[in-house]
Amino acid sequence: MKFEPGEIGEVLEMLLFRELDIRAVTLSVNTLPAARPRPGDLLPALEEVLEPYLKRLRPAVERVASRLGVRIVTVRLAVSPVSILLEPIGDGAAAVEVARHLDKLAEKYGVDMVGGFSAFVHMGASRGDKALMEALPEALNTTARVAGFLNTASTMTGINLDAVKKAAEIILAMRPHAAARFAVTANLPEDVPFMPGAYHGLGLPDAVVNIAVSGPGVIEAVVRNLPDADVRTLHDAIKRAAFKITRLGELVGREVAKELGVPFGAVDLSVAPSPKVGDSVAAILEAIGLPRVGAPGSVFALALFTDAVKKGGAVAASTIGGLSGAFIPVSEDAVMAKAAAEGALTLDTLKAMTAVCNTGIDMVGIPADASPEAVAALVADVMALAVHLDKPLGVRLVPVPGAKPGDVYDLGGLYGSVAVMDISRYSKIPLMARGGTSPPGVERLKKG
Amino acid sequence: MEMAVVAVLGADRVGIVAGISNVLARHNVNIVDISQTVVRDIFSMIMVVDISKADVDISQLRKELEEEGRRLGVMVGVYHIDVFRYMQRI
Numbered sequence: 001m002k003f004e005p006g007e008i009g010e011v012l013e014m015l016l017f018r019e020l021d022i023r024a025v026t027l028s029v030n031t032l033p034a035a036r037p038r039p040g041d042l043l044p045a046l047e048e049v050l051e052p053y054l055k056r057l058r059p060a061v062e063r064v065a066s067r068l069g070v071r072i073v074t075v076r077l078a079v080s081p082v083s084i085l086l087e088p089i090g091d092g093a094a095a096v097e098v099a100r101h102l103d104k105l106a107e108k109y110g111v112d113m114v115g116g117f118s119a120f121v122h123m124g125a126s127r128g129d130k131a132l133m134e135a136l137p138e139a140l141n142t143t144a145r146v147a148g149f150l151n152t153a154s155t156m157t158g159i160n161l162d163a164v165k166k167a168a169e170i171i172l173a174m175r176p177h178a179a180a181r182f183a184v185t186a187n188l189p190e191d192v193p194f195m196p197g198a199y200h201g202l203g204l205p206d207a208v209v210n211i212a213v214s215g216p217g218v219i220e221a222v223v224r225n226l227p228d229a230d231v232r233t234l235h236d237a238i239k240r241a242a243f244k245i246t247r248l249g250e251l252v253g254r255e256v257a258k259e260l261g262v263p264f265g266a267v268d269l270s271v272a273p274s275p276k277v278g279d280s281v282a283a284i285l286e287a288i289g290l291p292r293v294g295a296p297g298s299v300f301a302l303a304l305f306t307d308a309v310k311k312g313g314a315v316a317a318s319t320i321g322g323l324s325g326a327f328i329p330v331s332e333d334a335v336m337a338k339a340a341a342e343g344a345l346t347l348d349t350l351k352a353m354t355a356v357c358n359t360g361i362d363m364v365g366i367p368a369d370a371s372p373e374a375v376a377a378l379v380a381d382v383m384a385l386a387v388h389l390d391k392p393l394g395v396r397l398v399p400v401p402g403a404k405p406g407d408v409y410d411l412g413g414l415y416g417s418v419a420v421m422d423i424s425r426y427s428k429i430p431l432m433a434r435g436g437t438s439p440p441g442v443e444r445l446k447k448g
Numbered sequence: 449m450e451m452a453v454v455a456v457l458g459a460d461r462v463g464i465v466a467g468i469s470n471v472l473a474r475h476n477v478n479i480v481d482i483s484q485t486v487v488r489d490i491f492s493m494i495m496v497v498d499i500s501k502a503d504v505d506i507s508q509l510r511k512e513l514e515e516e517g518r519r520l521g522v523m524v525g526v527y528h529i530d531v532f533r534y535m536q537r538i
Contacts, residue, residue: 069527
């Protein structure tokens with residue numbers, strides 16, 4: 001197979017100068033065999049299930065990265081929803097112990113994050129779910145690498161407002177670094193490689209490898225090179241670039257799966273941004289033609305980008321999975337953060353953009369003394385969008401103590417700086433006092 | 449055949465091709481294709497090399513080429529050909 005110098009040069013430019021890398025290799029492991037009726041037996045059983053995988057995970061990822069010459073930014077583990085492990089025990093204290101043990105194992109084996117400290121409560125909470133919810137603030141406040149979510153809505157069953165309210169209380173009881181590892185979700189797929197949405201789905205085999213790609217800088221460069229192109233030409237160019245980015249994810253996924261001797265799951269084709277300059281999804285939207293992300297035209301630009309990424313990525317991957325859309329986390333994207341700090345982005349703009357992306361309201365700072373009702377109502381809005389547009393969405397809010405709208409709080413690393421936004425001019429939202437679970441929408445009927 | 453791409457970029461000077469080629473020859477790595485240009489005193493070279501008979505693995509080869517690159521004051525990248533095969537071919 002012969003390559004033209006231009007073809008090789010194009011790939012080299014992406015890898016060397018456009019921040020193209022693999023955001024995460026996420027090994028997803030079935031931890032349900034560790035379920036034990038006594039808390040004292042659960043932790044050793046969990047370790048027994050995980051250790052054979054953990055011992056090999058980071059070395060396998062490093063071998064692949066080194067062989068290919070490609071950066072793999074984070075190595076992650078996804079476990080079965082911990083709420084299920086808690087069903088026989090039904091105790092929040094045991095749940096906190098599980099989180100701390102997972103944190104310790106992750107640190108020992110060089111795993112950057114563990115996802116799955118989670119529960120599905122979209123139609124109600126079981127004994128294990130309740131134990132997990134009770135433990136969530138302390139579990140995440142006292143660990144560094146554990147991530148979790150509460151899935152409070154589903155197209156198939158509707159929106160559990162009681163769980164949404166509980167989730168709002170949980171968010172407000174978390175320290176900023178803990179809240180960055182927690183999301184309230186709807187319709188969460190079983191094979192998400194991104195945190196905090198990652199968990200080992202019930203339909204999966206004992207272990208699979210899922211891949212998260214990055215590389216918004218590649219697409220930004222492509223768009224900037226076409227200043228006069230019409231939107232259809234632009235869409236086509238983005239699609240081609242997304243194809244190449246996703247192919248790299250496909251290659252790394254196959255290689256890591258081979259090294260680990262587990263099946264390759266899926267590539268999440270969302271091009272994840274980071275706070276680094278030249279690694280921003282919002283910068284792509286601005287290159288498409290916005291004075292600042294958040295300006296009128298933002299929903300159009302995001303829709304164009306998301307659609308092109310999906311079409312290009314779908315052809316490139318043997319299986320697409322996870323969220324596979326566009327991520328617009330406010331703090332984890334330097335240009336989103338800048339727009340938020342300038343006041344160009346509000347929660348209402350983000351809600352509108354949520355209609356055409358797959359993140360929802362992600363990594364936004366709120367004052368830690370925000371009204372729980374207002375937080376719950378904001379989450380409920382996003383849940384409604386997810387259910388009635390029939391897609392996965394989430395809310396990840398970071399309560400910042402003593403902060404007021406307009407402040408900025410630095411979380412560091414991949415999390416970046418969160419801009420604190422005004423959550424609501426109203427602190428009382430009587431709707432939230434009603435509670436209950438809303439029935440599924442007509443979208444569910446279309447499915448049969 | 450197992451192939452790799454060696455990319456070299458930096459300020460032009462005497463001995464870049466010789467220095468890089470020496471490391472490759474020392475480890476029994478055969479140069480299959482080479483393309484080299486100098487534009488405005490910036491040296492750029494892309495080599496496609498066969499590493500299947502090399503006496504070191506690609507990681508060790510990269511380490512030594514990067515060391516040679518530092519001595520010459522140029523940037524060196526080493527990538528497996530699969531990266532290009534996946535990204536540029538369906």
